[in-house]
Structures are given as C-alpha cells and as structure tokens.
Amino acid sequence: MAKLNPQKLKQVTIDGVAAQVPESARIADVVAPEVSAVEVFNDNLGKLELIPRGRFHEGVPQGMNTQLTPIAKGGVLG
C-alpha cells in the first residue's frame, strides 16, 4: 500500500489552522479561487512579503503562515 512520505510534505498555517500539503503543491492549490493575494514571511528577505495572484503558480513556501479570512465589520440596523 502506498503511503505519503512525511518528508515530502510542507507545513502551512492558514487562519491559525495548521495543515500539511504535498511538497509539490502550488499556492493556487491551497487557497480559495477568490483570494487575490497572500502575505507570508520571507525568511530570506527577513520581512513580510505580499504574493499577488499572478504568482500563485509558485510553490507553497515552507512554513507558510497566512490569514485569509477578510476583515469584516457590520452595523446593526434598527
């Protein structure tokens, strides 16, 4: 029986929920279609990096930690 090789998985955290994705996963594979950009911490650059949708064909960064739930505010009518 085939088994997933844990060394071939990447750790991601989206909206505080940890998950594992295949090493070959692209960003487009792990975020919803309507997401326009994600922000991740780039260890090489030492800062937060905004990755727009045009770059979602790139691989998921190892340890990607991002928030996707939009800010939502609403009033009370009446």
Next chain:
Amino acid sequence: MDRLRLTQPVADKIRAYHLAPSKKKEALSFAHGTGYFTDNGDLVVVVADPADVLLLAPDCYINQGYAHLSVPSDVRSGVVWQGIQKGWPILVSIDIHDHAPFADKAHYSDTDNQDDIRTAIQYRNNLSGYLKEGQSLYAVSVLLGRRQWAARRVVWDGESGLPRFKHLAVDILGENFERHGLSAVLSEPWAVRQRGLISPAQSSAISSMRLVIVGGGGTGSVAVEVAARLGFRCIDIIDHDRIETSNLNRFHGASLSDVGKGKAAFLAERAAGLFADGVFRAIATDAFSDAATNALTASDIILGCVDNAETRWYLNRLAVQYAIAYFDCGNLIEVEPDVVLHSRVSVVIPGLTPCGHCSDIEFFPRKIPQAFVDVQTLNAQRAAGYVQDQPADLPAPAIYPLNLQTVSWLMNELLNWICGRSFAHSVYHRSDRNLIERLDSTNYRVGPAEDCSVCSTLLGSCQRNSLPRRGGVVELIDSTPALEIIPHG
C-alpha cells in the same frame, strides 16, 4: 480606566473620512498608536500625528455597503507590519470603522465581535512573531457613530484563557474636550446649582478624570478646593514643602495649628473631608521624582500652580510628550517703584495650541534650566563664564486675593474647555493699566509651530523619548513616604 487619546488634527482626519455628510457606506481605516501603562496598570494609547492615520481607497474593499464591509486580511497585516517598522516599544494597531450611515451611537455588532476576537488571535499567534526585540503589540478597535465614539480591546482572562472585551474611554483634545465611553450621570444634590453650566455628560467626564495639581502653595491650595467643588474626584497633589507660619496670609484652609504639616498631605486630607467619594493623593516630592512623574503621565489634566520656571519648563515638556492638557497659572507683585499686581493663566492643549516654547506668550524662559543640564556640561559652562550662580532670591510678596483671582481664571478656563465654551490660550492682567488681555480662538488662531523643538519632535511620543532628568540630587524633606493615599472620609 484604559484611554485612547487623540489630538484635534487626528480626530478631524478620522471624522472627515468616516462622517462625511454625503457618505452612504460604512468605511474602515487604521491608525498606529503609541501606548504606555500607567502606575495603576491602565493602558493609555496616544495618536498625535495625522500621518499615523491610514485611510483606505475604495479599491481596498472586497465589499463595502450600507451596513457591512469586508477588506482582505493582508491589508491589516500590511498595516501592522508598517507599524512594526517604526520600532515603537508599545505599538497599538487601531482599526476604525463606522456605523455612520444609519447610527448616531456606537454599538458594536456580532460581526464586529467576531472580527475583533479573530484579530486578537491573529496578533497573538501570528504577527507577534515579527516584533522587534522589546516591542509589544496591542490591538484596539474603534467604532464611530455620528455622535459617539467607542473603543475596546480584547484581553485574555487569566484563569480561563478566554477572550473578553475591555473598553477604553476616547478622549479628544480639541477646541473642546470630549470624553466618549462613559455613562452620563445625574448631578449630585450638592451640584444642583451648576447643572445649567455643566451637563450630566460633562459631570461624568469631570468625575472620571485624573487631575494632577503641581504645587500646593498659595495658588495650589485654592485650586485643590475649587477642583473638588467642581466635581473632580481623582486628584493628585504634588508639593514637597511644609506649611509655615508665613504661608498663613494666603494658604487656603490652613490655620496656626496646621503649621509643620506637609502641604500636599494637608490638602489631600482636606479634600477627602469635603467629598468622601473621591481619591485624593499627596505626593510629597517635587515634580521631578519618579512618583510625581508616574502621577503626571497617568493624568488627564495637569494644573501648574508653581512659582518657578524650572518646573513649568518640565511640565510643558511632559504635557506635550504625553499629549496631556496643561493649564498653568502664576502671579507676581511688584512693590517698587509702585505696587503692581500681575496675574496670568496659560493653556497648552497639545496638537491644538502652541506650547510654552512656541507660543507668542512666554510664560517661562525657553532656555533649558540649569537643573537639567548634566554636571559635566554645567561645570564647563561655569568655567567658560556662561553660568553665574545667583544669590537666593528674597521671598516674593504674595497675597490671598491675588491668588484667588488667578486661580479663578485658571479654573474658569478649564471649565470652558471641558464644557464646550471658548477657552483662552492666555489670560493676563496687570493692575496699573486696567488691562485684561485674553487670547482665545476668536483673536488668536495660532497652532503649534512647525519648527518648535518640542511640538514638532516630541508630541505624543510618550515613552519613545525619555523625559529630562535633573543633573543634581532630589532630596525629600523628611523620611515620610513620598506617596500617601488619603482614605475616604
């Protein structure tokens, strides 16, 4: 009580964006605030510079409607990241939205509750990892109705670990003082005669404010009683001196049997005897001690009732740095060649009026006082002849009626500011010229100078800059504790 303090320019920018008359949709904006904790654990957040308010362009929204809005989460992350780069020790990321299209008041909705809790979790779990060393991050959520502001933050219950909301009062240091977030109280029976002058909301604000009176002498002793009778219920009195016989011609409330008592302790005890529902504290040091500085930075209003330029210089600096309103008074009696009585009130509202350094009215010498120059520099200045030690001045003449006049003007201007009437930046009277010069917004529309060394660099910086320290040694007059809390009754 936690507080969010905004200068007038900041409040104007937020209102212009969120409360525009033609606006039909809810809106979101952000601000970076600098925070500090007071001696009793309250969080005070200050936003002094309009550049720290970040408005969103229409294309930042996923959805923007009459009663709902949504914005991509990376916008908030980017705002926080931008704030982190400033390196402030306590960064407060503030999101501001309104229910203005349809609501006068500011009531948080369930949608707001969920978002604020989610934000707090995000800050704790994600963004805190990006903070610089020694930096901490807090989130505050502000809501505007057309006539009311509200602010709150999420705190974590120590036992259960569950989130709960802690509300902040919102103070606006504008043409008139505004404090949002309190319930209006009906006037107490003792205050019925001032109902027409002070509204229930203003009474509530007055009783909730922390007032520090620096100087408990001839003018300070009057100011303490006036403040208590107006309704201030949290007053700190700072004075390191003791009552002497020679004070009795003008020290309000004291008699021969009180000679030898600490001035601050006497006044605090006297105020507590008048109004048992207040907290009146005596700080028996000068204004530069740690105890005094803690009280000053925790205050909402500073009253200067001192007789020296050194303390005024320091209070002006502290007031602007911590964005605290500063009302100062002073008087002078000339006896040669003729008797002339001078009486003066100066008001500094940080961000709105000039401070003592950039005002056309110089109520203290702008040069850094000797006491704040470090010993090495002072010795070098003395050696070069720049400083000459002056003999101690003889005690200046002082009389009770002049003190009453000066303090009455001081407290009337304070009341004007709190109660929505035009307040003066400066009041001056001299008895030989039948002249009262009162400068207010009708005849003196001058704000902080752009090149003022204090207003332009220190306004609202709080603990990001250290306060000046005295080069010499501050000695207490005796071994009694510096801080006394006078019990009720």
